[in-house]
Amino acid sequence: MSILNRTPRTPKTPKVTPVTPEATAASAAGAASPTGGAANAFSQPNQANPTNQAPGSGTPHPEDHLPGFFAQGDEPEGAQAYLSNGGDWDQIVAEQRGRSDEVIVVNMGPVHPSTHGVMRLVIELDGETVLSLRPSIGYLHTGIEKTFEYRSWVQGSPIATRANYVANIFNEAAYCLAVDKALGITDAIPARANTLRVMMMEVNRIASHLIAVGSGGLELGATSVTMVALRERERCLDFMEAVSGLRMNNAYIRPGGVAVDLPENGLDLLGELIAQLRRNLPELSQFMLDNPIFKMRTQGVAYLNLSACMALGVSGPPLRSTGYPWDLRKTQPYCGYEQYDFNVCTADSCDAYGRVVIRLNEMDESVRILQQCLARLKDSQGQRHMIDDAHIGAVSDLVVGPDGQGNSFTHVKEIMGTSMESLIHHFKIASQGFHVPAGQVYQAVEAPAGELGVHLVSDGGTQPYRVHLRDPGFNHVQALPIMCEGGMLSDVVMAVASLDPVMGGVDR
Amino acid sequence: MSNDLINAASPVSPTYIGTRDGMWGSGSGSGDVSGFAGQKRTLSLPAPASMPYGEWFDDCIAEIETEVDGAVLQVFVWRGELSVVTTPARLLELLRALRDKPSLRFEICSSVSGVHYPEQAGGELHVVYQLLSITHNRRIRIEIALPDARPIAPSCVPIYPMANYHERETYDMFGIMFEGHPGLTRILMPDDWEGHPLRKDYPLGGIPVQFKGASVPPVEQRRSYQQ
Numbered sequence: 001m002s003i004l005n006r007t008p009r010t011p012k013t014p015k016v017t018p019v020t021p022e023a024t025a026a027s028a029a030g031a032a033s034p035t036g037g038a039a040n041a042f043s044q045p046n047q048a049n050p051t052n053q054a055p056g057s058g059t060p061h062p063e064d065h066l067p068g069f070f071a072q073g074d075e076p077e078g079a080q081a082y083l084s085n086g087g088d089w090d091q092i093v094a095e096q097r098g099r100s101d102e103v104i105v106v107n108m109g110p111v112h113p114s115t116h117g118v119m120r121l122v123i124e125l126d127g128e129t130v131l132s133l134r135p136s137i138g139y140l141h142t143g144i145e146k147t148f149e150y151r152s153w154v155q156g157s158p159i160a161t162r163a164n165y166v167a168n169i170f171n172e173a174a175y176c177l178a179v180d181k182a183l184g185i186t187d188a189i190p191a192r193a194n195t196l197r198v199m200m201m202e203v204n205r206i207a208s209h210l211i212a213v214g215s216g217g218l219e220l221g222a223t224s225v226t227m228v229a230l231r232e233r234e235r236c237l238d239f240m241e242a243v244s245g246l247r248m249n250n251a252y253i254r255p256g257g258v259a260v261d262l263p264e265n266g267l268d269l270l271g272e273l274i275a276q277l278r279r280n281l282p283e284l285s286q287f288m289l290d291n292p293i294f295k296m297r298t299q300g301v302a303y304l305n306l307s308a309c310m311a312l313g314v315s316g317p318p319l320r321s322t323g324y325p326w327d328l329r330k331t332q333p334y335c336g337y338e339q340y341d342f343n344v345c346t347a348d349s350c351d352a353y354g355r356v357v358i359r360l361n362e363m364d365e366s367v368r369i370l371q372q373c374l375a376r377l378k379d380s381q382g383q384r385h386m387i388d389d390a391h392i393g394a395v396s397d398l399v400v401g402p403d404g405q406g407n408s409f410t411h412v413k414e415i416m417g418t419s420m421e422s423l424i425h426h427f428k429i430a431s432q433g434f435h436v437p438a439g440q441v442y443q444a445v446e447a448p449a450g451e452l453g454v455h456l457v458s459d460g461g462t463q464p465y466r467v468h469l470r471d472p473g474f475n476h477v478q479a480l481p482i483m484c485e486g487g488m489l490s491d492v493v494m495a496v497a498s499l500d501p502v503m504g505g506v507d508r
Numbered sequence: 509m510s511n512d513l514i515n516a517a518s519p520v521s522p523t524y525i526g527t528r529d530g531m532w533g534s535g536s537g538s539g540d541v542s543g544f545a546g547q548k549r550t551l552s553l554p555a556p557a558s559m560p561y562g563e564w565f566d567d568c569i570a571e572i573e574t575e576v577d578g579a580v581l582q583v584f585v586w587r588g589e590l591s592v593v594t595t596p597a598r599l600l601e602l603l604r605a606l607r608d609k610p611s612l613r614f615e616i617c618s619s620v621s622g623v624h625y626p627e628q629a630g631g632e633l634h635v636v637y638q639l640l641s642i643t644h645n646r647r648i649r650i651e652i653a654l655p656d657a658r659p660i661a662p663s664c665v666p667i668y669p670m671a672n673y674h675e676r677e678t679y680d681m682f683g684i685m686f687e688g689h690p691g692l693t694r695i696l697m698p699d700d701w702e703g704h705p706l707r708k709d710y711p712l713g714g715i716p717v718q719f720k721g722a723s724v725p726p727v728e729q730r731r732s733y734q735q
Contacts, residue, residue, distance in 0.1 A: 138696035143712075145681075146705055150712050181587050310642075313616050313670030324642075331645050438525065439554050439586045442638050442649060444618065455638060457623050459525045459551045466706075470619035470638070478673050507696055 093127065103131060108492065110139045116215065116496060117503030121480070125489060133484045133492065135477045140507040148467040152433030153179055154395045156464060158251035160454075163469055164505030165248055166211050169204035169240075170447040171469065171505070172253040173197060177334055178443035178456040179255040182436045188387055192380040193257035194336045199270070199373040200240065200252055201335070201445075202366040206277065207236040208448035208500075209359040209366075213284060216356065216497035220297050225287045232280050239273045242266070254396035257386035262377065270374050277367050285360050298353035302483045302495035305350045312479045316450025316472055317362070318499060320346045321354035328446035340369050352498035359448075391434045394426060433462040449473055449500045469508055473501030523553040526627035557585040564646065565590045571612055575605040591649040596661050599652055603667050606639060606648070614639035614648060617664065620674035622682035624708045632656035633684055637664065637671075654684060663689035681706035 109120035118139035124131040147159050160175035161168040180186045214229025237247045242263055244252035252259050263269075288294050304314065306322040319326055325344040329337040345361035347354030386393040397411065415426045438460035444453040450472030457466040476499040483495040528549045560566050561583065568590065569583055579598035584591035594602050606614045619638040626632055631653030639648045654661055663686035664671050675686045676695040683704040686692055694701060703710055 138694075138698070141696040143705060146710075146712055184587065310615050311669045313618065313668070315616075326642060332647075437554075438551060440591070440623075440636075440649075441587050441589060442619075442647065444640075444647075451618060451640075453618055453638065455619060455621055455636060459553075461551070465525070466623045468619065468621040468636075470621075474673060474677075475670060478670065 097127065102126065106489075110136075116501055117506075119477070119496075119501070119503055119506070121492065121496075123484075123489065123492065128489045130484050130487055130489055130492060133481045135480050137474075137477060137503070137506050140503040142508065144508045145467055145469065148464045150463065152395075152462055153255055153436055153464065154433055156467065157254050157396075158249065160467075160469070161249045161251050162504065163508050164447070164449075164452075164471060164473065164502045166502045166504075167204055167208040167448045167452075168249055169200045169253065170445055170452050172251065173201055173335070174443055174445045174447075174452050174454040174469075175456075175467070176253045176255050177445065178441050178454040179436060181441045181443055182439060182456055182458050183255065183392065183434075184437070185256065185387060185389070185392070188389075189257060190384040190387065191336070192261075192377070192383040193385050193387070195373055195376045195380065196243075196258045196262070196385055197253055197335045198337065198340070199370060199377070200243065200250070200258075202369045202373070203236050203239055203273070205448050206363045206366050207233045207240075209363050210236070210284075212448065212497070212500040213288070213356055213359050216352075216494070217288065217294075219493045219497055220294065222287070222291075222294065225284065228280070228283050228287065232277065232284075235273060235276055239269055242269050254386070256389065256392040256396065257384070259396050261385040267374065267377060270370065270377070274367055274370050274374065277363070277370075281360070281363055281367070288356060289360070295353065297490075298351065298356060298494055298498075299349070300351050300353075301487070301491045302352040302355075302498045303350050304479060304483055308479070308482055312482070313475050314450065314479050315475075316446070316448070317355045317358045318476065318479070319450070320344065320358050321348075322350045323348040328444055328451060332444065334443070334445060340372050342366075342369050352494045355498040362448075391429060395430050395433065435460060435462055436464075444470070447472055449502070449505075450476065452505075469505070471505035471508065473499070473503075473506040474508075477501050477506060523555060524628050525551040525553065525625055527551070554584065554586050556582040561585050561590070563588075564644075568612065568646075568648070571609060572602065572605065575609055575612075576601045589647065589649065591651055593651045593653070596652050596654060599650070600662050600664065600667060602650065603637070603639075603664050606650075607667055612641070613643040614641040614646075616640040616642060617668035617671050617674075618647075620664070620671050620678055622678045622684055622706065624682060624706065626656075626708045628653070630655050633659045633682055635661050635678060635684060659684045660687055661685070662687050663692075665689055680704065683707065 103124055103126050106123045106125055107120055108123055110118040112121075120136040120139065122134045122136055124133075142162075144159055144163050148156050151159060156175055156179070157172050160171040163171045177186070180189060210229040210233040214226045214233070217223075217225030217229070240250060240252075241247045243266060244250040244259065304312075304318055304322070306319075306324055308314070309319045309322055309324070315326065323346050325346050327344040328334075329342075330344055342365045345358045345365060347357050386397060415422055436458040438458055440455065440457040442453055442455045444451050446452075451470070452472055453470035455466075455468040455470065456464060459465040479499065480492075480495060483499075484492045487495075528551060529547070561569065562585065565583075565585060569580065569592070572580055572592070576598060579594050579602045580592055581595060582593040584593070592602075603617075606612045616639065617637055618640050619636075621636055623634045623636060624632060625634065633654045633656055635652050635654065637650040639650060641647070652661060659682070661684055663675055665675065665686075666688065672690065673695060675689055676692060678684050679686060679689075679692050680694040680697050681704055693699065697705065
């Protein structure tokens with residue numbers, strides 16, 4: 001190895017080492033193209049090594065005709081440059097560490113593909129070691145909480161769904177459960193509406209976990225994992241589209257119930273979806289869990305133990321990966337989750353690998369819940385999907401007509417044809433909406449990433465006075481520094497993936 | 509339902525939200541021809557609860573009272589949820605007791621956020637803390653009111669490190685300053701943004717775009733395809 005300052009860069013006779021396997025590997029990139037060897041020797045001074053030139057062959061050394069932008073001999077001394085001759089990488093690293101003047105600040109993001117949206121991580125790096133990491137968020141702030149205050153209570157559902165767009169049903173669920181609670185109608189929600197809510201939440205949980213696991217795989221370079229995950233997610237979204245009319249941003253869950261009942265073939269579709277997921281989800285675990293590269297990249301990485309989780313309010317899979325079985329579906333049930341038979345998945349490794357295992361297992365548990373939903377939906381066919389209170393339910397009643405859109409003929413006929421008063425009332429209810437008694441409530445649901453809470457304040461009017469979404473991702477981003485500092489740069493990617501923040505929810 | 513809304517509360521009580529004139533809440537000068545222009549409504553939150561509160565609430569309040577005497581200003585029980593109003597001066601003491609006392613043990617501060625009641629004189633800005641006890645599987649809400657003229661609250665980050673981002677967001681959105689916060693800067697809005705968007709006096713839309721010299725031209729100067 002030789003360390004050169006820029007000034008004496010005129011070695012007329014290049015120092016040549018015998019071609020060893022390491023040296024060949026080091027210069028492989030340079031030797032790939034006839035001109036690349038020379039160019040790479042200077043553009044990547046840490047790696048390239050011009051050993052592909054035979055000594056004394058008369059070939060002019062690349063530095064003899066340097067382009068004008070390279071330092072010439074008469075220029076003042078500049079930054080340190082390294083010339084590696086192969087097999088001496090350890091020395092260079094040790095040398096560099098000894099100089100310790102090379103802390104660089106890297107902005108990872110805001111549009112880096114592994115930051116799950118537009119998050120910027122300001123990282124201080126010493127070599128590849130992360131010295132400090134500060135997340136910078138807000139690039140996707142869209143003022144959702146402000147917009148709530150200018151829309152009716154029912155219109156809050158399509159707004160809430162746009163926060164965390166990967167696990168959107170949970171936003172709707174938390175918001176609508178909070179509105180239900182403020183209205184005092186939680187116990188009056190029909191059983192079928194609750195089953196439909198649970199069904200959509202669990203399908204969405206699978207879709208969200210597939211994104212978390214699949215994009216985590218993609219960030220490690222495992223594209224086949226992503227392909228499988230996206231394929232299965234698309235099936236989940238197809239089902240959600242068949243039920244609600246939209247792939248994403250469904251606005252399916254409404255105050256008082258859900259927007260529409262299952263379509264005619266809904267039970268068959270759900271049965272098919274369950275069968276497909278049962279068949280195909282194990283493929284993901286086969287791809288990932290025993291793969292030695294995947295294990296090396298995730299085991300012991302992004303470590304966050306129970307006391308750190310408690311200090312930072314971390315919930316969801318990161319908390320359960322410490323072995324603590326905290327799941328709001330079990331501990332503070334809503335939508336009748338206490339009637340379902342499922343397990344809370346935990347791991348005890350506190351690392352990214354454990355979180356992937358938990359997500360894979362939770363998908364299996366979600367399929368179990370879906371199976372129970374199927375039985376309940378069979379039994380409750382013909383029952384109401386919306387509370388029996390026209391004040392609250394009428395606006396959300398989007399029974400689809402025979403042409404596949406709009407309200408059904410019977411619904412329109414009842415509004416338009418029965419009486420003038422009916423039309424006036426419908427207009428009044430649809431345009432103004434219902435009142436929610438003054439007061440404040442907090443409702444939390446177990447979203448795929450953790451506790452998703454809604455703090456709702458009503459002044460008794462037809463619009464929310466204040467809605468605050470407590471997104472798990474927002475809280476979890478705080479935990480990135482403690483997970484990453486002192487580790488390798490490549491593990492930052494795994495830490496972000498294991499928390500699964502979605503910027504739509506983080507920034508709102 | 510509307511009878512609940514017309515709840516006579518004195519304008520200085522912490523449950524007071526505001527008054528609304530007319531049918532549309534926009535006053536009699538708004539061209540309201542509905543005949544309801546003279547209607548005046550007072551909006552207020554439900555009145556404070558009195559003993560017994562029910563469930564585990566009585567024991568919890570009694571524990572708090574023995575631990576931090578006089579910190580509880582008011583207790584609200586609504587929809588099965590317990591809210592405690594305290595003063596900014598006693599907040600940290602109260603939170604520390606709630607976190608550390610084994611019989612209370614609220615380990616997690618799920619959320620800190622603000623609510624703006626512009627018509628509540630002397631307590632326009634509220635800070636709301638949602639606490640969760642994993643040990644006892646309970647939730648409690650702590651609330652403080654701050655005057656708009658001096659919106660300074662003590663930071664609870666030393667007690668609940670997880671509140672760091674939440675307090676930054678509350679500062680960003682409401683302009684509430686948290687004394688003792690390790691780095692109280694804007695978090696969602698750009699650093700050089702003016703105003704605090706979630707305050708009630710901040711409009712929704714119709715404001716000049718503040719981003720880095722960009723501007724939105726008036727409607728008639730925008731590109732149009734209808735020439």
